[in-house]
Amino acid sequence: MHYALNLRTFFYSHYFYLGLRFAAGLVGVTLITLQFADMATAMTVCIGALCTALMDMPSPLRHKFNEMSASVLLCSAVTLLISLCAPVHWLLMSMLVAISFLACMMVVYGKKSMPLQLATLFIMTMSMEHDMTVRESFIHTGLFTLGAVAYLAYAMGISWILRHRIKQQVLAEALFELAAYIDIKADFYDTRYNLTEQFNKLVRHQSLLADRQQASRDLILRSHQNSKDAIVVQTHVCMLDLYELILSTHTDYAQLRVHLADSPVLKTLHDLAYKAARDIESVAYDVTRKKASYPEISYESELDAIEAELASLQRRVDEGKPAQEALAVLRAQRNKVRAIIKMIVELHRASQKVYDSTPFWVDADMGPFLSQQKYELRMILSHLRLDSPIFRFSLRVAMAISVGLAVAAWLPYAAHSYWIVLTIVIILKPSFSMTKQRRSDRIVGTIVGCVITALIIKYLNYPAAILGFLILSTVATPTFIYLRYRYAAIAVSIMILLQMHLIAPGNHDLIMERLIDTFIGAAVATAFSFVLASWEYQSLPRLIREVLGVNLRYMQASFDLLQGKGKDDFAYRIERKRLMDSLAALSSALVRMLDEPARKQRAVEDINLFIVQNYLLVAHVAALRSILRRHQKELPTAPVNAMLNESHEQVVRTLAQALAPQSASPASEPATAPAMAAVDTASVPWSGWPLVQRRIRLLQADAVKIIVHSEAIVRNVA
Known part of the structure; x- marks a missing residue:
């Protein structure tokens, strides 16, 4: 069980703190606005705060300010654009598809851009139902921006206090x-x-x-x-x-x-x-x-x-x-x-x-250890090609939203097209496995949320009770959105349905309509998850080569450290971190591939073994380092370094063979384990020789296995 789902630790986790910060900000902004305006105005300001709150994640203060400011500017621009286009139906439909495509292209900037993409698509769907004049559009956007800026200021202040x-x-x-x-x-x-x-x-x-x-x-x-x-x-x-x-x-x-x-x-x-x-x-x-x-x-x-x-x-x-x-x-x-x-x-x-x-790296450049985020237009432009998974994902979402709008227009009852569109953008993700998981969580969460809301409206339809459930669901939504999305889906369904009940209490079909719209959106998203799909096996050759390339650099840094070259282990730590990151990326791709249809899965066992063998290399290096530390006082430096140097050359040759283009050929010669380095250990008595020799043999043998599995993966994918 995740540590934050344990009551002992839940209330101390940053997930719960995020939920409290999120709810306090939204409720506070709404209540303050209600002192000066009506409910409709307060809801507009609240939605502005909500879109900015979606970017409120644990980040360094400067990064948080940049990320949330980008959300304020982008979401305000989308609000104004959609509001201005709303009176002209064909123009609105075209703009919805275009914004959906562009918002999904932002995924090129990595995981941190996903909340910004969601915020953009969320406000797009929330704005599409409003038919306003030009003056009303600017006023509406101004109120939205006011709420967004208010939450930005609030979140930055709280984050500075709690940094x-x-x-x-x-x-x-x-x-x-x-x-x-x-x-x-x-x-x-x-x-x-x-x-x-x-x-x-x-x-x-x-x-x-x-x-x-x-x-x-x-x-x-x-x-x-x-x-x-x-x-x-x-x-x-x-x-x-x-x-x-x-x-x-x-x-x-x-x-x-x-x-x-x-x-x-x-x-x-x-x-x-x-x-x-x-x-x-x-x-x-x-x-x-x-x-x-x-x-x-x-x-x-x-x-x-x-x-x-x-x-x-x-x-x-x-x-x-x-x-x-x-x-x-x-x-x-x-x-x-x-x-x-x-x-x-x-x-x-x-x-x-x-x-x-702080430790030895007081004046060192921490850049290699940190996530580097660059927001450049050329990154999007470089992915405007059909073989780019992100471009295909963007087209997929744009087409799905087009179909969702068309279905909503043809339905015999008064469908809420924005709810169908919102369901599509929440479910449809860059990978098939993420879409599959999100679809299940969204449907189950919406059903449970609708049932709970129906019970609240039927048996606890009092202003104080509804306000209490609203606050609880507002806290729960961000708390569980990165922890257990299914719980977040339940909470957000309760939150939105209760808000709609307060605004339009006479609509008795509210819950049933939302359920039907959710199923329609989920069906459209499921159908389009197969359209222009990018299957995980297609990225395997690139990920395999990245792991091998990083492993070569890691081995160089490792043997330099083991032989005492350099004043500290800074370079070793950098390369170890990079190798772990590349293995984590490959492992994540494998997990996602296992959720895809069986006919789209390739070389599962070989990928498993390839990942394990690479981890074993790291384990052998760590063990060698531990052995040399333990025997440091009586260590015969020269002969040990000679053995390590020869072993390093053999391992590098082995890994380089796996990287060579000809290694993908089925006709390539099977690799054999290199011989142990020819160092005369008998003439230099030392108790650590058997341990070092055993680890080096294991290191060389596992390097050979990496070649075997990498070749098998390439053949299977090809």
């Missing part, structure tokens, strides 16, 4: 997702769970974790000016270091299960991981409550049990029994678990201490 609080909440969300990631890892030690299914589950959660970590970076690393900010920066850095240690715990779980199948130590390892997840959750919970966090969980009994098992395995080895491999694997896991527990203690400490400054 540190929002950082804490977003950081806490990343920590909660990291704890959920460890819960999945814990089940690798439970023989009841299938390892392949667990790997797939882990990879799916990885993309969500990467998204939450990026949101944390964008807020925390952009501006850190005082001791409070230094605390969240240090906690964020500890979280990322802890994440790398967790990656390094990957081992041969199948072998571990075979060797230790009859031992209770597997359950002990599971319990340790479970406790670690709860420990991290306690840090996250304290961060949301603005408190310093202190360790409350003891790992001693589990660690003692592992030590006892290691002693037992050592006795078996001394007696000549075949337990050497199990001993080595368990000892390695013990060392990694101890490192993780130590880092969790550091995570607690990071939340306690008041820091004078």
